[in-house]
Amino acid sequence: MQIAAIETSVVSLPFTMGGPHPLFAGQPWNRLEILLVKVETEDGLVGWGEAFGHTAIPATRAAIDTIVAPLMVGRDAGDIQALRRQILHGVHLLGRNGPFVYAFSGIEIALWDLLGKRSGQPLWRLLGGSEPSPMPAYASLLNYGDTALVARNTADACAAGYRAIKLHEVTREAVLAARTAPGAAEAAIMLDVNCAWSAPEARAMAASLAKDGLFWLEEPVWPPEDARGLARIRESGIPVSAGENVAGLFGFKTLIEAGAIDIAQPSVTKVGGIAEMQQVIQLCQAHGVEVAPHSPYFGPGFVATLHLASALLEKPLIEVLWLEMEANPFDPWVRAVDGMMRVPGGPGLGCDPDPETLARYAIGAPHRTERRQSP
Ligand SMILES: [Mg+2]
CATH class of the missing domain: 3.20.20.120 (Enolase-like C-terminal domain)
Structure with a gap:
């Protein structure tokens, strides 16, 4: 089933840590942020992934939204090994470690979530x-x-x-x-x-x-x-x-x-x-x-x-x-x-995000990359 859209969003969670919040790469680290990747297939199935992370989120997110997601929409969501080879080869000149590999990692996790949901099996x-x-x-x-x-x-x-x-x-x-x-x-x-x-x-x-x-x-x-x-x-x-x-x-x-x-x-x-x-x-x-x-x-x-x-x-x-x-x-x-x-037992990752909590802690608007329509 073809990938119809890839959407990135960020949730920002207040946290305490039993002491003063530290710096992370020079930035104040007082919110726990998660870069979520939502992959939708043409039949409406949704898979969730996460790409690294923390103060690298703006860079990783830009890598997904501008380069990696456009390469992947329209491709078969089940072709995980082929996509892994082709996408990582396609971006290797941009870095073999760092935001572009993090970007692919987040989408790939969502593809496994989709694979499990489609087959009715948990990832384990x-x-x-x-x-x-x-x-x-x-x-x-x-x-x-x-x-x-x-x-x-x-x-x-x-x-x-x-x-x-x-x-x-x-x-x-x-x-x-x-x-x-x-x-x-x-x-x-x-x-x-x-x-x-x-x-x-x-x-x-x-x-x-x-x-x-x-x-x-x-x-x-x-x-x-x-x-x-x-x-x-x-x-x-x-x-x-x-x-x-x-x-x-x-x-x-x-x-x-x-x-x-x-x-x-x-x-x-x-x-x-x-x-x-x-x-x-x-x-x-x-x-x-x-x-x-x-x-x-x-x-x-x-x-x-x-x-x-x-x-x-x-x-x-x-x-x-x-x-x-x-x-x-x-x-x-x-x-x-x-x-x-404990490990979830439902299909795929077995734990879609709770929509209310997601909406409450989301920051900014999601960015959506959709399949280009044929002319
Ligand atoms: Mg360590």
């Missing part, structure tokens, strides 16, 4: 999974830069049922504050430094953290492409994770061949969508590399992550940002309960 079933049970999540704390707030939010996350806590901090003091927080004695603690350190700095920090029992150390090295630099951090004995900034399947192939990572973190709204993510997961499985999806978002991309994870025999930890949203059109599927996530 299309991916070969068994009837899902709740999966463990980890609380991904935002950056506080304050050890007292790190300790308090770690304790609160443990009290909320999480058994694993990830910090976005850059000091050993923050790790020790989390480790000694009330209720955290048995929790797994991860540290994500978002590429804050040069390779030599990262080696020194890893040596100082080596006895602190970190479950993983995420993106310790700048730049993220420094595969050899990452590989040397593994010599500390701390498991190293990375992948949210990796360009597609071959980016992961490079990291794996360099022996750079213990844990791969593909991000479905960034890496190229569900099919690309599946290939990354299979590559990791073939090399004994664990997978822990990157999913700091709360729309159809997050729900797609749940389906991808539930289709795996060994369930990965699901990343859930530690924040409290006022509301979300995809409730209740985007919230952990006692540190666990």
Whole structure:
């Protein structure tokens, strides 16, 4: 069935995070924004996707509205593999990582939602999974830069049922504050430094953290492409994770061949969508590399992550940002309960947005790309 229209829109959700709101790429980050992609086929079926995200939304949205959506309307919505090849080839000169790949990722997720709805099957079933049970999540704390707030939010996350806590901090003091927080004695603690350190700095920090029992150390090295630099951090004995900034399947192939990572973190709204993510997961499985999806978002991309994870025999930890949203059109599927996530069982992603919540929190007007009429 042909794609009749692709529509982008943004919802903006107020949130609290147990501390002051940080900056994100220099911008105030006090609203949680989701870039929604709605794909309609000629028979009126609607699929939902999400493209990355946060302060990149204006750039990603422009990539969809001006370039990627016009390439895709009029095409068969079921031709996911062919579209993946042709569209990503068509835009590769514009960047193999970044807004154009994010744009395709968001539309591709919507195509899988459509495929599931058309066949009456949930996405986890299309991916070969068994009837899902709740999966463990980890609380991904935002950056506080304050050890007292790190300790308090770690304790609160443990009290909320999480058994694993990830910090976005850059000091050993923050790790020790989390480790000694009330209720955290048995929790797994991860540290994500978002590429804050040069390779030599990262080696020194890893040596100082080596006895602190970190479950993983995420993106310790700048730049993220420094595969050899990452590989040397593994010599500390701390498991190293990375992948949210990796360009597609071959980016992961490079990291794996360099022996750079213990844990791969593909991000479905960034890496190229569900099919690309599946290939990354299979590559990791073939090399004994664990997978822990990157999913700091709360729309159809997050729900797609749940389906991808539930289709795996060994369930990965699901990343859930530690924040409290006022509301979300995809409730209740985007919230952990006692540190666990449930997976929708309806066709496709199994959770269309609630129209009232969508209307209440939408900002600006949707942008619609329709199939050009024949002259
Ligand atoms: Mg990260």
